[in-house]
Amino acid sequence: MIILTTCLLGFFWFAGILFKGATFDQFTSTFMFFLFISLINYLMILSVSALSITMIFSLLVSVIVAGVLSSMITNSNKRWWEHNISFLGTEKAAYSWQFNLTLIVSALLTVALVDFIFSSLRKQFGSSKRMLTLRILLTLTAICLGGVGAFANNGRGLMHELHDQTASFLVYFMIITIVAIRYLLPKVTPEFLTLSYIIGGLLVVTTILFQPVGYLSLTAYELVAFIMSFSWMLLLLQTLQRMLVHDQRTFTVTIE
Numbered sequence: 001m002i003i004l005t006t007c008l009l010g011f012f013w014f015a016g017i018l019f020k021g022a023t024f025d026q027f028t029s030t031f032m033f034f035l036f037i038s039l040i041n042y043l044m045i046l047s048v049s050a051l052s053i054t055m056i057f058s059l060l061v062s063v064i065v066a067g068v069l070s071s072m073i074t075n076s077n078k079r080w081w082e083h084n085i086s087f088l089g090t091e092k093a094a095y096s097w098q099f100n101l102t103l104i105v106s107a108l109l110t111v112a113l114v115d116f117i118f119s120s121l122r123k124q125f126g127s128s129k130r131m132l133t134l135r136i137l138l139t140l141t142a143i144c145l146g147g148v149g150a151f152a153n154n155g156r157g158l159m160h161e162l163h164d165q166t167a168s169f170l171v172y173f174m175i176i177t178i179v180a181i182r183y184l185l186p187k188v189t190p191e192f193l194t195l196s197y198i199i200g201g202l203l204v205v206t207t208i209l210f211q212p213v214g215y216l217s218l219t220a221y222e223l224v225a226f227i228m229s230f231s232w233m234l235l236l237l238q239t240l241q242r243m244l245v246h247d248q249r250t251f252t253v254t255i256e
Contacts, residue, residue: 002105002108002109003047003059004040004044006063006101009101010066013095013098053116053120053244054241056109056116057113057234057237057238057241060106060110060234061234063102063105063109064102064106064230066102067098067099067101067106068088068099068102070098071093071095071098071102072088074094074098075088075093078092078094081219083219084218085219085222085223086148086152086153086163086167086222089148089149089152089153090152090153091152091154096152099149100150100152102149103145103146103148103150104149106146107142107143107145107146107149108142108146110138110141110142110145110233111139111142114135114138114139114142114237115139117237117240117244118131118135120244121243121244124244130183130184130185131184131185133184134177134181134184137173137177137184138233138236140169141170141174141177144166144169144170144173145170147163147170148163148170151163171225171229174203174232174233175200175203177236178199178203178232181193181196181236185239185240189239192235192236192239195232195235196232196236199228202228203225206221206224206228207225209221
């Protein structure tokens with residue numbers, strides 16, 4: 001339902017821009033409605049039958065990349081980069097609901113993907129406190145991401161405080177996960193572990209360049225931090241997915 005709602009909102013928003021002011025007679029509208037409903041039902045049945053970790057992962061990347069880029073493009077005339085990324089979700093921005101909805105839906109998809117992956121891992125490897133801790137950290141990180149979109153940064157007040165708090169906790173949970181990944185996921189490859197520490201180090205460096213030094217602007221800092229954090233999150237989910245697929249492979253050997 002979340003996927004369908006998001007796709008419909010995006011489709012009608014785009015159609016409203018392309019066919020602004022277009023009207024149809026009663027017969028044409030009824031026929032188009034029938035075709036549209038038939039197409040939706042077919043796509044829903046097809047999506048349910050093809051639902052998998054790979055599909056959710058691809059959908060997550062598509063939603064967050066397309067949503068953020070479209071928000072940036074529609075607000076280009078407002079020079080959003082002179083403020084910060086959070087400006088895209090405020091009442092002063094054009095189509096602010098699009099940016100906030102992108103974060104909320106991305107958070108829900110991440111929670112679903114984490115649940116999908118760890119439920120499958122638990123069936124194969126059994127219960128583990130380390131895996132449970134990693135699952136909780138990733139789920140809390142996704143919830144904080146959704147909180148950033150749910151609590152728009154409209155100036156001062158309670159919403160502003162909630163926005164800042166959820167954004168701060170998002171960074172904290174991400175740093176804790178990167179630092180503890182070696183202990184929470186013992187089967188992680190050395191390459192991924194090295195890359196995790198590199199990304200963690202770059203996050204620390206960019207933070208120093210932003211606040212004490214003042215070299216980076218708030219917009220540049222948020223962009224760099226978001227890209228590195230989101231990329232690492234995707235790499236971690238891919239690593240967990242490969243562990244699951246790798247352990248599901250079976251080979252039959254005939255000995256004579």
